[in-house]
Amino acid sequence: MVVLSGPSGVGKDAVLARMKHQGLSLDYITTATTRPIRPKEIEGRDYYFYKKEDFRALIDQDELLEWAEVYGNYYGVPKAPVRESLKNGRDVMVKVDVQGAASIKRMAPEAIFIFLLPPSLEELNKRLSHRLTESPETLKRRLDTAPKELAELQMFDYFVVNEEGRIDQAVDTISAIITAEKARIHPRRIDL
Numbered sequence: 001m002v003v004l005s006g007p008s009g010v011g012k013d014a015v016l017a018r019m020k021h022q023g024l025s026l027d028y029i030t031t032a033t034t035r036p037i038r039p040k041e042i043e044g045r046d047y048y049f050y051k052k053e054d055f056r057a058l059i060d061q062d063e064l065l066e067w068a069e070v071y072g073n074y075y076g077v078p079k080a081p082v083r084e085s086l087k088n089g090r091d092v093m094v095k096v097d098v099q100g101a102a103s104i105k106r107m108a109p110e111a112i113f114i115f116l117l118p119p120s121l122e123e124l125n126k127r128l129s130h131r132l133t134e135s136p137e138t139l140k141r142r143l144d145t146a147p148k149e150l151a152e153l154q155m156f157d158y159f160v161v162n163e164e165g166r167i168d169q170a171v172d173t174i175s176a177i178i179t180a181e182k183a184r185i186h187p188r189r190i191d192l
């Protein structure tokens with residue numbers, strides 16, 4: 001199980017999209033959120049979009065591996081597809097914020113934790129602004145959170161810098177990490 005995290009706007013989705021495009025054979029888990037859907041997002045591909053009360057029902061029914069409030073909305077990882085993939089011996093990729101990574105680390109410390117870093121906070125600001133998804137308020141909230149998230153780097157096993165215009169390089173590094181992990185004499189075993 002690979003857990004990919006990093007500040008908002010660093011390029012996690014862009015990197016994952018490139019990994020899928022390159023045909024990297026992992027089960028990419030679609031997570032759930034109460035955030036409003038953005039133009040170009042597709043239900044079931046980018047997220048499962050829920051009303052708050054329906055998301056709370058998922059929590060009450062214990063259907064989420066972890067959940068967190070991130071920038072004023074709820075986000076959570078559905079338990080069933082993760083268990084199904086692991087049961088079938090498949091590799092799983094989960095994208096979460098730093099709180100989510102900490103929760104997964106408590107329940108599955110043997111997962112592989114990768115933190116995607118921006119080359120600088122200025123570049124992070126530029127990426128998030130140019131994405132045109134945020135209001136001035138939510139942009140500020142996300143950028144203000146970034147230094148606190150960077151301070152949690154110690155919790156992770158690997159860092160990967162997503163250099164400007166070099167998504168392929170980030171994908172290659174993540175791919176190399178996964179390849180190396182698969183060559184371990186004592187493989188990491190996850191029991192969820």
Ligand SMILES: Nc1ncnc2c1ncn2[C@@H]1O[C@H](COP(=O)(O)OP(=O)(O)OP(=O)(O)O)[C@@H](O)[C@H]1O
Nearest residue numbers: 008009010011012013014127131163164165166167
């Ligand atoms: N290496 C890169 N160089 C330049 N721009 C990039 C790079 N990687 C991603 N981007 C751009 O930065 C913006 C943010 O990327 P993306 O949405 O993938 O970030 P994210 O980490 O998934 O954000 P969030 O956590 O908010 O979902 C997008 O417009 C994306 O195209």
Ligand SMILES: Nc1nc2c(ncn2[C@@H]2O[C@H](COP(=O)(O)O)[C@@H](O)[C@H]2O)c(=O)[nH]1
Nearest residue numbers: 031032035068070075076077095096097100
């Ligand atoms: N703890 C969790 N965080 C998640 C999950 N799915 C996504 N995320 C993270 O939320 C922020 C904001 O995402 P955005 O799509 O609104 O820009 C980002 O860091 C995501 O990685 C989850 O299931 N749990």
